Amino acid sequence: MNSIINDIEIIKSETTKIHDVDFDNLAFGSVFSDHMLECNFKDGKWQAPKVVPYQAISLDPSAKIFHYGQSVFEGMKAYKDANEDVYLFRPLDNFNRLNISAKRLAIPELPENYFMDGLKALLEVDKEWIPKQDGSSLYIRPFIFASGNGFHASPANEYKFLICTAPSGSYFSGKVKVLIEQTYSRSANGGVGFAKAGGNYAGQFYPTQLAVEKGYQQVIWTDDTSHEYIEEAGAMNIFVRINDTLITAPTSDRILDGITRKSIVELAKAEGIDVEVRKLSVHEVVEAAKNGSLKEMFGAGTAAVISPISGFGYKDEDFELPELEETFASFLKKRITDIQTNKVEDPFGWRYKLD
Known part of the structure; x- marks a missing residue:
């Protein structure tokens, strides 16, 4: 069923994996939420982002990510407090750093509203995936990579921006x-x-x-x-x-x-x-x-x-x-x-x- 949140199109998954997840025993970054944000760069501009079911993506073997490594990412977390309100920590710093990284790798910079409104829409859809247990959080991975094709050593002409999330416990335990x-x-x-x-x-x-x-x-x-x-x-x-x-x-x-x-x-x-x-x-x-x-x-x-x-x-x-x-x-x-x-x-x- 399609809907709109923050002007972002939402294509909801027909099923959920959430009932199969043991939220008291979460390994870091190994269980993934039901949805992801997807946005494509082509014809010289970023297209409208949308929230879609978490799924595999298909790339041509000549996609430049495989050959020339144009890929940047961020790491963030979402938290729930005792009232079930959801919080991020310095998200605009992550957005700005993503664009700083992108610029250095000749990747087109992303509009702020695509990042922030897309992230908000994604978290609204998958709000139940944000753990409430102490020390746990919803890890958020925004990333951009070259999806354009060709063996020529040059920047790609097409890119993908995705945000995927994973409920996670503590990353390290002990010293x-x-x-x-x-x-x-x-x-x-x-x-x-x-x-x-x-x-x-x-x-x-x-x-x-x-x-x-x-x-x-x-x-x-x-x-x-x-x-x-x-x-x-x-x-x-x-x-x-x-x-x-x-x-x-x-x-x-x-x-x-x-x-x-x-x-x-x-x-x-x-x-x-x-x-x-x-x-x-x-x-x-x-x-x-x-x-x-x-x-x-x-x-x-x-x-x-x-x-x-x-x-x-x-x-x-x-x-x-x-x-x-x-x-x-x-x-x-x-x-x-x-x-x-x-x-x-x-x-x-x-x-x-x-x-």
């Missing part, structure tokens, strides 16, 4: 042990490290596999030339606490401008925590671990919010972080998730209520 990378690089000066391009993540998988074989769960990425400065942790931004100062690397064309990252910086400053946004050398971290001033390390990103690090390896030596009763990581994670789920006031204006 992770990481290896400081000294050979491989996540990104380089002048490259696409600042963009959420699919290829950035594909390039991380092999070095991460090597780290896992050595007994670590993730990699800490260092700069591409000297490998002397810490930049990111796995697919997340990284924070390091030395004594009572929280340090994170400045964003650049190598480092993603993480929405959780900048929220942590702003929130920590508001809570009176000393925050430094500066280059941080591996040597400084190792020395802090040796002299006892290294208190915490944690990754920050949409999926996990904050992922504590228990220890790190560097040049065949392992360093364990202390077990603290009260940590910046747990304090800041609770503050952010409480804002996201409408449990506390939002003095920053980050929370976005869906009407």
Whole structure:
């Protein structure tokens, strides 16, 4: 049955999978909601978006996504509060970053109303898929890829924009042990490290596999030339606490401008925590671990919010972080998730209520 929400055409699924889902035991990003948003770029412009049943898509083998990697994506979440009201967290930041990424990969930028009105329509249709359990949320994946055909090495003339959603529990559980990378690089000066391009993540998988074989769960990425400065942790931004100062690397064309990252910086400053946004050398971290001033390390990103690090390896030596009763990581994670789920006031204006 077709309908219209926010000027978006809705084509409803004839069946639902929701009754087969165990919402108390959700793996991250493995169960998908009934509908998705679809929008095509052709004839030089974005066509009207519509909500359709979640389904497979058909592409020609010569579609340029397969050959030249024009693909960008975002990660967001929707939350329900105790009154069943639905909230997003800084959605316009995701929209703006999607277009920043698209521009860098020569993908046509998307109109804001297509993104926001389409997302609202999709969430209205699949509202029952948003979990209410503590720590759970509806993960939202907007993405754009080249669907135009041809083997010529050039930007495509057609693209697809989709938003798919997946009810999910916590992304990580427990602390992770990481290896400081000294050979491989996540990104380089002048490259696409600042963009959420699919290829950035594909390039991380092999070095991460090597780290896992050595007994670590993730990699800490260092700069591409000297490998002397810490930049990111796995697919997340990284924070390091030395004594009572929280340090994170400045964003650049190598480092993603993480929405959780900048929220942590702003929130920590508001809570009176000393925050430094500066280059941080591996040597400084190792020395802090040796002299006892290294208190915490944690990754920050949409999926996990904050992922504590228990220890790190560097040049065949392992360093364990202390077990603290009260940590910046747990304090800041609770503050952010409480804002996201409408449990506390939002003095920053980050929370976005869906009407």
